[in-house]
């Protein structure tokens with residue numbers, strides 16, 4: 001028997017052992033203290049599964065970094081990359097290229113409202129950098145408002161916009177970013193007890209923040225349409241429409257960061273389409289081509305694009321709209337449309353994953369809250385449902401969390417973890433049988449979390 005990559009298990013194990021040895025010697029990893037790392041090796045992947053260095057098959061409920069929306073090794077995307085590589089590997093950004101033009105058309109056709117101009121970047125963080133730069137130049141203002149409990153990327157502006165502890169060592173207080181609280185009823189900053197109250201009070205808080213910061217100084221408000229890494233807090237009804245209204249009232253650019261939530265994850269092409277709101281700029285990456293080749297970008301409204309009709313946009317990248325990446329986007333978006341993959345994400349969320357997780361919450365006292373939509377779900381794990389004390393502290397981890405995640409992995413399930421949360425974020429292509437297989441493993445693993453309760 002061979003793995004999906006054609007290797008025998010023995011050959012794959014030998015290759016993995018060598019890769020691991022070289023990794024520990026020469027590779028410097030993101031966001032980590034290097035000495036303590038024991039990273040997992042992945043040798044092969046197919047659909048919703050990956051294979052580790054010991055030849056074990058794991059169901060990928062993480063979609064890696066929540067990016068393999070179309071699943072692993074989709075044959076049409078692999079073929080498109082191969083074809084593009086054989087035809088034309090690279091062109092400089094000033095030249096027209098068929099793959100880039102077609103990708104821009106396909107994305108523009110799916111964005112909400114009139115956003116129809118695409119600036120391509122290499123990933124999500126640089127998309128955020130450019131969206132903020134466009135907003136600042138368009139408005140002639142500098143300040144940007146962003147929420148606590150958010151992630152916008154690892155580059156300088158993006159990490160300063162970020163509302164999680166990864167910002168702290170990178171924040172010199174000079175970035176022009178002001179943070180505010182967004183709606184999150186389970187841990188409400190506003191003493192709210194209903195979604196309607198949370199929405200109204202969060203909007204009042206934002207309105208006050210704008211008033212006290214000086215509306216004429218604020219270039220943009222950036223929000224993840226549904227915050228991802230920070231906890232998949234689906235905004236309550238009326239919130240994003242209220243933000244839109246505040247932006248309109250004060251001439252502020254509304255940037256929707258859809259790097260994680262976009263391209264099918266919430267059961268819509270863009271998450272903001274769940275709320276019937278049109279932002280001025282959308283940042284995207286990840287799901288646009290499932291990360292098969294690095295790609296991100298900014299979708300731009302005609303009003304903001306017009307700012308740069310007669311004035312040069314002061315920004316660019318050698319690989320803007322790289323042919324291999326945009327050919328992968330064309331194939332990904334086309335396959336997602338033809339195979340009704342966005343519809344599958346919506347259906348799996350509504351019919352299988354949402355009800356399945358709520359059923360787990362009835363039996364596992366460690367689950368404080370279940371929230372999400374599409375294939376974008378979080379389990380908020382707590383020590384005590386009454387006090388809502390998290391199972392790991394904000395910004396940290398705990399034996400309870402690491403043992404729970406290890407139990408899931410030992411039983412064949414790869415999870416996305418952040419602090420006290422488990423995120424259920426499988427590919428948008430996940431089948432009902434696979435979703436149920438993952439939920440059954442999760443059921444076993446949660447017994448470990450329950451065991452840590454007082």
Ligand SMILES: Cc1ncc(COP(=O)(O)O)c(C=O)c1O
Nearest residue numbers: 123124125151152153259260285
């Ligand atoms: C909402 C959001 N914005 C931006 C980024 C940064 O994207 P990248 O890692 O491609 O730079 C991420 C990455 O997880 C994200 O989730």
